[in-house]
Amino acid sequence: MKKSLILVTIFTLITSINYSQQDSKNTSGTKEITLEEIWDGTFSAKRMNSLNSMNGDFYSLLNRDKDRNTSVDKYSYATLEKVETIVNSKDLPEIDGFQSYSFNNDETKIILGTNFKKIYRHSYTGTYYAYDVATKKVTLIGEDIQEPIFSPDNKKVAYAKNNDLFIKDFSENKIIQVTKDGKKNSIINGITDWVYEEEFAFVRAFEWSNNSEYLAFLRFDESKVPTFSMDIVGKELYPSQQVFKYPKAGEKNADVTLHMYTIASENSKKIALGDYEYIPRIKWSNDDKILIATTLNRHQNDLKLHKVDAVKNTTSVLLNETDKAYIDITDNLTFLVDNSFIWTSEKDGYNHIYHYDFDGKLINQITKGNWEVTRYYGFNESKKTIYYQSVENGSINRGVYSIKLNGKNKKLLSNEDGQNSAAFSTNLNYFINTFSSAEIPPIYSLYNAKGKMLKVIKDNGELKEELAAYKMSPKEFSTININGNDLNMWMIKPVDFDESKTYPMFMFQYSGPGSQQVGNKWNAANDYWHNMLAQKGMIVVCIDGRGTGLKGAEFKKITQKELGKFEVEDQIAAAKKLAERSYIDKNNIGIWGWSYGGFMSTNVLLKGNDIFTTAIAVAPVTSWRFYDTVYTERYMQTPQENASGYDDNSPINYADKLEGNYLLVHGTGDDNVHVQNSMRMINSLIEANKQFDMFIVPDRTHGIYKGRNTRLNLYTKMTNFVVEHLLN
Structure with a gap:
């Protein structure tokens, strides 16, 4: 069954070798980068529209014309040409336009969505209609509903509204209310709560069986x-x-249970899954009656895949995986024709990547090596071939690969260096590859599944030419040995860099578990800001310390139960080592970061007050006691079990160590990292009689972007702060 429109926003990828090798030395122009240009889109690369792979060798796009009519158009992967317009809003007087669409399984019907109202980061309500492609008939599904999806037999649509589940039966023209106990801030049926949405990254918690006879769903008692x-x-x-349920570390989670609704009897049954804390995924196997439910314990280091028999209402464990630290949740579980x-x-x-039979017995490990698979794309049954992305060519790069199910005949399908990401056709015969590197803006190219590049779709050559007029310095990639580890690093120097002179140094990092900031990829907004600062006369550096990703589990999980210890030690040690270089002004070193990076920059300024003089923290966690259960306890266990891990690494407890210049920024509408974090930090600084700067932004959420000039105003503030304290 196709899930509600997977908008594959194609990220950075590659095409011709000749283009990727051109002008790599990055000769600089004379124009100065301005904050206005960064935030008005002057340096934005051209992107492809988000596409949805269709059956066969086709994909669809949601397009808008000059009259603001929206249409769903069908294109051929082979030619990239439009084949037909499937539906156009100008032909639907019953609907005041539509902003989203999703096909049913055989693409005979489409769900059209409009009037969206945002709830949290990924969730929203909307008005949805069912459109019959053959008859062109439109039927209202519901208003202010969530996550509608067709049954595989195309006769029904399941959806959520007001915390309850409903089924609209088109064949009998009736609505069936599956649950009746939904209540805000109490009971949620079929939709995830705040913490599941944020940390397990899904909203729709109901799934049709392949034969349309059952609807499995999760119920949250919060x-x-x-x-x-x-x-x-x-x-x-x-x-x-705004009032909502938010389980902070060590506090009560929602009681989450699995239920099975039988269409014929219109009854639900609760499914017993033994002892668990979380149900982060449910997925039907290729057996019509067997659902796979994933459970995790509270420490998230004991994962089970349960086989749930919808007919017998029985369960058995298919796979049990444990880890000394934690196990990440993905969407990579894929059932083959034989249900292996x-x-x-x-x-x-x-x-x-591993291959198991339906009894949970390991058949073989498909990929092997001291490198990470970073994305699983799919399996071509007829070719017995798997497609995936990995860092086999260095942890700062990404490549697209194919490999046989037996682990043989591995092949690199994309370019060797830079960031390559693939958007495959449903049948895996083609993919659109997005490539970029630190020197080359995104290039979108059509490939066949054998790795042959067929056509360049979009290359952003004009942006490359425009940037040649600006003072731009290349990122210099290297590694630096800190605390016995070779850490990935990039450095940006002023265009007129003179090794006989000294320059202040400004460090940027995020540092969260499994993250990466040092990557061979094209510029984001912060990269232009960092380059602007470099041209003002400073050196900007980024280092991925211990705990970051793509260098193996041991490197990533060393921070277990000690978030903010090893990462802080690495940033401080790196600053001291770099300060030994003759061109670094050891008396003018700053650092900044956002969210986890703000937690880090605050800690680094306090604990590294003998080397750091300046720090900016945007939306920082200041104590992991204030953050949510799922994320925090994955790495820290509960405060009741690990009080010292929480408190020894909380900057709140080290406010008296502030010696330098500190700017604290937070949005008061941040439902993720609550402004409570910054308020408690402020109180600690006041109690320690320390002077600091703060910038509280009303009603803005974690990203601090909504509203005219919000980002421009924020970065103007941060620029002035950095220039005042590092350059003057």
Whole structure:
């Protein structure tokens, strides 16, 4: 069954070798980069529209014409030419336009969505219609509903509304209410709660069986989860209040249970899964009656795949995987025709692809080596071939590969260096490859499954030419040995760099578990800002320390139970080692970061006050006691079990060590890292009688971007702060 429109926003990829080798020395122009240009889109690369792979060698795009009519258009992968317009809003007077679409399984019907209202990061309500491609008839599914999806037999649509589940039966023209106990901040049926949405990255928690006879769903009882509230200033005389359930580390999670609704009897049954804390995934196998439910314990280091028999209401364990630290949740579980399945795991120390039979017996490990599989694309049954992305050519690069199910005949399908990412056709005969590197903006190219590049679609050559007029310095990639590890690093120097002079150094990092900032990829907005700062006369550096990703499980998981210890040690040690270079001004070293990076920059300024003089922290966690259960306990266990791990690495407890210049930034509408974090940090600084700067942004969420000039204003503030304290 096709899931509701997978918008594959094609990220950076590659095409012709000749283009990728041109002008790699990056000769610099004379124009100065401005903040206005960074945030008005002057340096934005051209992107492809988000596409949806269709049956056969076709894909579809959601297009908008000059009259603001929207259409779903069908294209050929082989030619990249439009084949037909499937539906156009101008032909649907019943609908005031549509902004999303999703096909049913055989592409005879489409769900069209409009009037969206955002809830959290990924969730929203909307008005949805069913469109019959053959008859061109439109039928309202519902208003203010969530996540509608067709049954495989095309006769019904399941959806959520007001925390309950419903089924619209088109054949009998009736609506069936599956659950009736939904209540805000209490019971949720079929839709995930805040923490599942944020940390397990899914919203729709219901799935049709392949024969359309069953609907499996999760029920969240969050009645005992502590409530968090935020005042929203808005534009009215009195602020409003956002109130939602948010389980902080060590506190009560929602009680999540699995249920099976039988269409024929219109009854639900609760499914017993033994002892567990989380159900982060449910997925039907190729057996019509067997659902696979994934469970995790609270420490997230004991994962089970349960075979659930929908007819007998029985369960058995298909696979049980444990880890000393934690196990990441992915969407890579794939069932083959014989119901054997593909699974990815770090059990040999690196993330690799495995093949199991339907009894959970290992058939073979498909990929092997001291490198990480970073994305699983799919399996071509007829060719017995798997397609995946990995860092086999260095942890700062990404390549697209194919390999046989038996682990033989591995082949690199994309370019060797840079960032390559693939958007495959449904039948895996073609893929659109997006390539970029630190020197080359995104190039979109059509490839066949054998790795032959057929056509360049978009190359961003004009952006490359425009940037030649600006003062731009290349990123210099290298490694630096810190605390016995070779850490990936990039450095940006001023265009007129003179090794006989000294320059202040400004460090950037994120540092969170499994993350990466040092990558051979094209510029994001921060890269232009860093280059702008370099041209003002400073050296900008980024280092991925211990705990970051793509160098094996041991490197990543060393921070277990000690978030903020080894990562902080590495940034401080790196600053001291770099300060030994003759061109680094050891008396003017700063650091900045956002979210986890803000937690880090705050800690580094305090614990590294003998080397760091300046820091900016945007939306920082200041104590992991304030953050959510799923993310925090994955790495830290609970505060009750690991109090010292929480408190010894919390900057709140080291406010008295502040000696340098500190700018603290936070949005008051941040439902993720609550402004409570910064308020508690501020109180600690006040109690320690320390002077600092702060910038509180009303009603903005974690990204601090909504509203005219919000980002421009923020980066102007940060630029002035850095220039004042590192250059003057």
